[in-house]
Amino acid sequence: MNKIWTIAAKELRTFFDSLTAYILIIVFLGMSGFFTWLFGSDIFFIGQATLQPFFSVAFWTLFFFTPALTMRMIAEENKTGTIELLLTKAVSDWEVIVGKFLACLLLIVIALALTLPYYISVWSMGPVDHGAVWCGYLGLILMSMAYISIGLFASSISNNQIVAFLLALFIGVFFLIIFQVLAGDFTGTIGEILDYLTINNHFESISRGVVDSRDIIYFLSITFLGLVLAETALSKRNIVD
């Protein structure tokens, strides 16, 4: 655990040293703020004290934001050879993956924490369903976990950051759109499975304030699967390479 934290802290520091963190946080806050307060079906348009507009914007921003965070995590180390340096230290492959995962997750949590003023502002304007707000945040975090692990997997099988970014988006699109579209075309078990695999359904039910264990299990299993695949890809240097 200690080493996981060491790696996470180092990655997080690198984010902030390299400006990546600032740029991504500013873009995230800018995008979500713009659509929450100023444009389209914003809060004033809806006329209710709810953060629902923010959650549906963040749902999309995080989809693009997360692969941008994860793309360099392993791909760059593969490219510059520092992966050899890291893996010949007294750490396991799993600790490296989880450490990097935590660093990305922490950055997203920081970005989300910076949107708490939105919550406070809305609260000051009218009665807010606090449960729904916290569930919304929980949903965003769970969803980010799934995207991060997909992103790490994409990063682990490439040594090119752009490829890692596009691959992560590509896998993400399946969960976001393609499964849903296909689910409409199939009936019966296949349809149900595809429907279950769609991120939107799970996110929506959580952000409405309904915390169902099935939704949580869904996100956690994608996360776990992604991390295991990333670790497998990392340790595959032992077999081929």
Place this chain on the structure above:
Amino acid sequence: MNITVENLTKQYGSQKAIDSISFDVKPGEILGFLGPNGAGKTTTMKIITCFMAPSDGDVKVGNLSIYDDQEEIKKQIGYLPENNPLYYEMPVLEYLDFVADLQGVEKSKIRNRIVEMVHLTGLNEEKHKKIGELSKGYRQRVGLAQAMIHDPEVLILDEPTTGLDPNQIIEIRKLIRELGREKTVVLSTHILPEVEATCDRILIINKGKIVADGTPDTLRKQAQGEEVLRVQIAEAPNRDELISSLQNLESVGMVDPIADEAGSFILQSKGGKSSRRPVFQLCVQKNWILTEMTPIETKLEDIFRDLTIE
């Protein structure tokens, strides 16, 4: 800690990068790993440091096997990889702290170790800079510092002196020699004088196989076979008498006059015999003046070429 390599084989596709090599290294020994590019030096090192798994065979560090105790082995090893990859965006001190943490150095000792390493490798002036801002020589020092930060029992150094200037090379060699007194050191290099200057033992590998193993001296003797002397006799009577008297010595196998220097010869002794005393005695007896008698040693370069070129 001993390193024991047994029948180690690594296969890339149909090509064998290393082919069933076995050797062992003891503490207090500096092993020089020599071989042309692509001979399998780096692959062997990557396997010892648990970065790669072998196709076959085993490596033991102390009693630990690379199959079962990877983390423990990695803790005991300080490794400087080929081309010295580093996190360029990190400052030197922060990086050393990170590595010390990963290698399990106690929190209270980390500061001292870092100060010691910075001092030892001469990084004091540069310690606050980002690694990417340093020159190649300084980066190499950072590489060495991170390899030694946890005071490992075993040091594996893949070409430790590339990119250093001559003064630094001498310093680093001295450092390696000092470390080699108590620890187990394996280093690879292309630079032959470096091996002679630093290593107790040389292992030459070619095409994945060990072709020579021994101290620089034994290798030289093996390659040379008979003793070869360069002899010069001043004020020699006449050439033919000289040659025939030398030839008549019991231990002398062949006498070869050097073309443009009168009185100079290359003497090759018979197998296992030395002609130094007989030649000297001959000169005393005949009242000739012996002005030069030098044993000609085979250079390491020649041994290397003989073994690695067909």
